[in-house]
Amino acid sequence: MNAKPHLLLKILYGAAAVTALFTGFGNMPLWGRYYVADLPGLEWSGDFFINVNVHILAGSLLLCIATYVLTATMMDERLRNSRMTLSGRIRGFLLAMALATGILMVVKNLPGVHFPMATLIVFNFAHMTAALLFMIAGLLSLIFRHPWRQIR
């Protein structure tokens, strides 16, 4: 496999990240209040059930891409010739945090699963903080063209 990510993978990653962040803000709830749900084509963002479903799907796609990349890195020795940059490591950590806490929130929604309030607050705020910092780190990397990985 080539160290350069496949174009399709990049498109899927970008689309999933943007959708997960957009629906994450929608879950807060912000879009109904700030007219976003009034925009043509974005009415769905004011519906909390659609929002959460799209959020879970986008998060799942990110999880799929993350496991794909991790597995590919472990299997292909040529990828070992490159190393993760500091920017890549920060983004990777924040994404992993957001995904891990996101999975816990999905588990929490299942029937018969009740977490204590203090645990819920920790999960919620850890999820939001990780996602917000991931968004900021992602934007900075995009602006300053910091790659995920670099040749050794």
Place this chain on the structure above:
Amino acid sequence: MSNKLSRRSFIKASLITAGAVAAAGVTRPLSARASGAELCTLLDLQQCIACGACVEACREVNEEKFPAPEGPMPDMIPRNKVKIADWSLTEKREIDDRLTPYNWLFIQPAVGEYNGEEFEINIPRRCMHCRNAPCSNLCPFGAAFTQNNGIVRIHPDVCMGGAKCKAVCPWHIPERQSGVGLHLDLLPQYAGNGVMYKCDRCYNRLKEGELPACIDVCPENVQQIGPRNEIVEKAHQMTKEMDGFIYGETENGGTNTIYVSPVPFDVLDRATDKGSGSPHLGPAADSMASANTMALATIIAPVAGVAGAVARFLSLGNSDGGGKEGQNER
């Protein structure tokens, strides 16, 4: 509150109350209530005479939990989207014929005709305490939560008053009081709008081994509380005996409030005044069903990721022109 009592409901209520008291099955042993088992209430609607004792007791014992706004309401932005909900004025605080932040239980009358007979049924309405409550699941801040004993609560110190819980509740139960809560210390004009309030099933009294106030004071023993499986069994037994109907057992995927009535609930629903603060008695599909189906995606995703990488590795082998790793990944 209406004190009207039909002859039919009076006779039925008297007979059933006498039977229930004789059987001493109205209240559960304290140990059962304090054990942490999933608790459920059963309301026999034949017995409610709309005396209002439950409403009064609820207000009295929960008074210390009611909102106490201080100072003027914040000027919310945007004004036309974010409406101030202020129930703190004396005349509004006293409202007891709908749900408000100061009235977590009210009696909803239903008058009509069924099978050629007139009926007058009084329905104590409050939070249903859903088994898989969307308010608790979808609260973005963890302010709404479900205890192991099935009580669904909203913590006033964490709630931002965004009213998402009200929007996702099939009965739109929680009610907002503006000008209170955590959001005042953060971005009072731009995020949040007070605190949401609803019945907390007197969780503090239950913890002490006492009954919720509404059950404790009811002179007609309209309500029972106990482990859910026992309550469901009783509800089915009662409906069999009276040829009646059940509401709450399966609605919204199952709730911990079960109503039993001799009149079908779709008839009762049509016979009640509904609107803001006055919930319906109609069908309620499991609102968390689709989100929980989506949960499958989180299981499939990592499997698909690993399988995809392995498949690609096997299909390309080591023949892929990998000598250009100098290109960076973005």
